[in-house]
Amino acid sequence: MKIFTNIKLAATIAFTHMRARLKQTVIATAGVAFGITVFIFMVSFIQGSNDFVQAVAFEQSPHLRLYNEIQTASSSIMDRADPGAVNVVSHVKPKDILLSLKDGPQIVQALQQDPRVAAISGAVSTQVFYRLGSSTINGSINGIRFEQENALFNLQAKLVDGSFKELSTLPNSIVLGVGLARRLNVKTGDRMEVTTEKGNNFSVKVVGIFKTGLTDIDKQQSYASLNTVQRFLEVPVSYITDIKIKLHDMELAPAMSRELQAKYGFHGSDWKQDNAALLEGDALRKMIVYGVAVTILLVAGFGIFNILTMMIYEKMKDIAILKAMGFSDSDIRWIFLVQALFIGLTGALLGLVFGFLAAYGISKMPYKSDVMITLDHLPVSFSAMYYVTGFTFGILTTTLAGYLPSRKAAQVDPITILRG
Amino acid sequence: MNLIEVRNINKYFDQPTRMQVLADLSFDIEKGHFVSITGKSGSGKSTLLYLLSTMDTAFEGSIRINGEEMQGKRNRWLADFRNHHIGFVFQFHYLLPEFSVLRNVMLPALKLGRYTPDEIEYRAIDLLQLLGVGDQAPKRASLLSGGQQQRVAIARALINDPLIIMGDEPTGNLDSQNAAIVFDLFRKLSSERGQTILTVTHDDDFARRSDKVIHLVDGRIAG
Ligand SMILES: Nc1ncnc2c1ncn2[C@@H]1O[C@H](COP(=O)(O)OP(=O)(O)O)[C@@H](O)[C@H]1O
Ligand SMILES: [Mg+2]
Numbered sequence: 001m002k003i004f005t006n007i008k009l010a011a012t013i014a015f016t017h018m019r020a021r022l023k024q025t026v027i028a029t030a031g032v033a034f035g036i037t038v039f040i041f042m043v044s045f046i047q048g049s050n051d052f053v054q055a056v057a058f059e060q061s062p063h064l065r066l067y068n069e070i071q072t073a074s075s076s077i078m079d080r081a082d083p084g085a086v087n088v089v090s091h092v093k094p095k096d097i098l099l100s101l102k103d104g105p106q107i108v109q110a111l112q113q114d115p116r117v118a119a120i121s122g123a124v125s126t127q128v129f130y131r132l133g134s135s136t137i138n139g140s141i142n143g144i145r146f147e148q149e150n151a152l153f154n155l156q157a158k159l160v161d162g163s164f165k166e167l168s169t170l171p172n173s174i175v176l177g178v179g180l181a182r183r184l185n186v187k188t189g190d191r192m193e194v195t196t197e198k199g200n201n202f203s204v205k206v207v208g209i210f211k212t213g214l215t216d217i218d219k220q221q222s223y224a225s226l227n228t229v230q231r232f233l234e235v236p237v238s239y240i241t242d243i244k245i246k247l248h249d250m251e252l253a254p255a256m257s258r259e260l261q262a263k264y265g266f267h268g269s270d271w272k273q274d275n276a277a278l279l280e281g282d283a284l285r286k287m288i289v290y291g292v293a294v295t296i297l298l299v300a301g302f303g304i305f306n307i308l309t310m311m312i313y314e315k316m317k318d319i320a321i322l323k324a325m326g327f328s329d330s331d332i333r334w335i336f337l338v339q340a341l342f343i344g345l346t347g348a349l350l351g352l353v354f355g356f357l358a359a360y361g362i363s364k365m366p367y368k369s370d371v372m373i374t375l376d377h378l379p380v381s382f383s384a385m386y387y388v389t390g391f392t393f394g395i396l397t398t399t400l401a402g403y404l405p406s407r408k409a410a411q412v413d414p415i416t417i418l419r420g
Numbered sequence: 421m422n423l424i425e426v427r428n429i430n431k432y433f434d435q436p437t438r439m440q441v442l443a444d445l446s447f448d449i450e451k452g453h454f455v456s457i458t459g460k461s462g463s464g465k466s467t468l469l470y471l472l473s474t475m476d477t478a479f480e481g482s483i484r485i486n487g488e489e490m491q492g493k494r495n496r497w498l499a500d501f502r503n504h505h506i507g508f509v510f511q512f513h514y515l516l517p518e519f520s521v522l523r524n525v526m527l528p529a530l531k532l533g534r535y536t537p538d539e540i541e542y543r544a545i546d547l548l549q550l551l552g553v554g555d556q557a558p559k560r561a562s563l564l565s566g567g568q569q570q571r572v573a574i575a576r577a578l579i580n581d582p583l584i585i586m587g588d589e590p591t592g593n594l595d596s597q598n599a600a601i602v603f604d605l606f607r608k609l610s611s612e613r614g615q616t617i618l619t620v621t622h623d624d625d626f627a628r629r630s631d632k633v634i635h636l637v638d639g640r641i642a643g
Binding site: 002005006009016017019020317318320321322323324325326327328329330331414415418419 | 475
């Protein structure tokens with residue numbers, strides 16, 4: 001109880017000191033507030049943009065993918081026929097393995113029962129030439145079951161014209177990427193031709209246009225029904241080349257990818273591998289935000305350190321008198337620590353408020369995105385975590401900045417001063 | 421009854437070179453006495469007083485005040501002891517300039533916490549009136565004249581009813597009229613309230629009328 005009243009008394013002395021130095025106190029507080037404001041604002045805005053860019057990219061990338069790859073045979077047929085001998089076969093051609101996933105549809109059905117799996121889609125993807133009149137464009141076509149694929153990639157939201165519905169009802173119908181449609185100069189309802197790698201020609205009808213925001217996809221990709229693409233390729237209905245999976249917890253993807261690769265013998269990839277560069281950029285940007293915030297707070301902390309050190313030099317006499325009348329070293333330390341804490345606390349709280357207002361303000365700024373059709377304002381992320389971090393940061397720096405001078409004050413020798 | 425018992429005190433300063441300032445001092449001070457410490461400048465008067473004030477803890481020997489040994493005590497304990505038992509009046513009338521006169525007087529009592537703030541304020545005003553500066557109570561301390569400030573400082577020294585009031589040349593900075601007022605006040609405190617007064621003084625008149633004089637010559641008690 002005694003310690004509480006001691007600190008309370010120290011605080012009233014501290015407040016008298018601060019009131020006598022109102023201007024310096026306000027400037028020091030403003031410094032801390034500014035640091036926290038910038039931190040909150042920057043981290044909200046940069047994280048918002050990161051989240052947004054990631055959302056765009058991740059929407060096109062499943063958490064987990066299974067596929068086959070053309071690869072060089074690891075051993076030549078000679079080795080297998082005559083295992084003991086030294087066989088030299090130069091320039092081995094790639095093994096002609098099918099890109100098809102063996103038992104694909106059954107595996108899709110099996111994985112659908114897996115509790116970790118949120119959505120799954122089996123698809124055929126292949127290279128084709130899109131042709132209209134004299135123009136020929138190389139691209140890829142995805143044979144999908146719309147419901148499955150939509151559950152993974154929210155295709156419906158990317159549609160800018162026409163519909164996906166007709167894919168399953170109308171044979172040889174196709175939905176084109178917006179860039180592809182522009183290059184071919186076609187629109188919904190037009191007819192065009194698709195040529196497969198084997199040289200077969202099919203006439204198709206454009207029933208819709210989509211836009212993902214990722215140019216690489218929009219300018220060369222199209223969707224058709226699974227059956228349609230299987231027919232183009234002259235393969236049976238069990239033929240699929242890709243299994244794409246969305247998980248309830250995306251962090252499980254790398255482990256699960258390894259598990260499924262081992263189990264089924266396919267190639268696998270997860271969202272972390274597919275978006276490594278993006279994730280790296282995310283981490284770097286976050287480091288910059290924290291770097292800037294720490295710098296500003298250090299400057300603000302130095303301001304507090306300065307004002308307190310100056311105050312202590314001015315207040316040597318007061319400190320000596322207080323000690324003579326029975327204030328202990330730790331009472332004196334509290335007087336100055338309270339000032340630092342008060343400045344830190346006020347500054348940090350103001351910083352949180354202004355930071356929030358700035359972030360909120362910018363989130364209301366109209367912003368026309370070429371990438372995401374649903375976006376009409378600047379992307380800003382609001383998370384309690386930033387505010388907790390900013391506050392902790394501010395209090396820590398100011399406490400540290402106040403601790404050193406207040407220790408010095410506690411060590412003032414009253415006699416040398418009172419002696420005159 | 422002895423309030424203060426000093427035994428074989430030695431005090432050295434290490435800077436600029438090691439020298440002995442107080443040499444083997446022993447004496448007693450009785451409760452309620454009015455005691456003066458005299459001696460030439462540099463003879464060690466202030467040094468002795470600060471040892472007795474418990475603010476200077478670097479010494480050899482023993483100081484007992486009110487039955488308690490001061491040697492080897494921790495800072496917090498000593499601060500508390502000062503707060504309870506010692507009132508200090510300095511040569512320069514040191515008040516806290518940013519606080520009101522009233523607040524200056526109240527501070528040691530707020531620290532002690534024996535009474536509620538309202539009671540403390542009442543007692544402080546009482547003391548200020550006793551010392552003839554009651555009307556100055558709400559003013560900022562820095563606005564008062566030297567004589568007034570010293571009276572406020574005395575009120576501050578008295579607020580916790582200390583056993584001992586110490587002063588390092590408390591009248592040294594005052595004109596003779598104010599000095600006389602302060603002197604009479606100290607006399608009155610020791611005879612009426614039984615408070616022990618211990619002051620360093622240059623004033624022969626002051627010293628002559630004391631119950632006891634400790635006269636220092638080069639850090640030793642003379643005569
Ligand atoms: N902090 C100190 N460091 C070194 N020497 C000191 C210190 N304080 C006082 N002295 C020396 O101690 C001696 C006694 O000083 P002091 O007690 O102030 O004398 P008085 O009060 O009788 O004039 C003087 O010679 C003075 O110079
Ligand atoms: Mg002196």
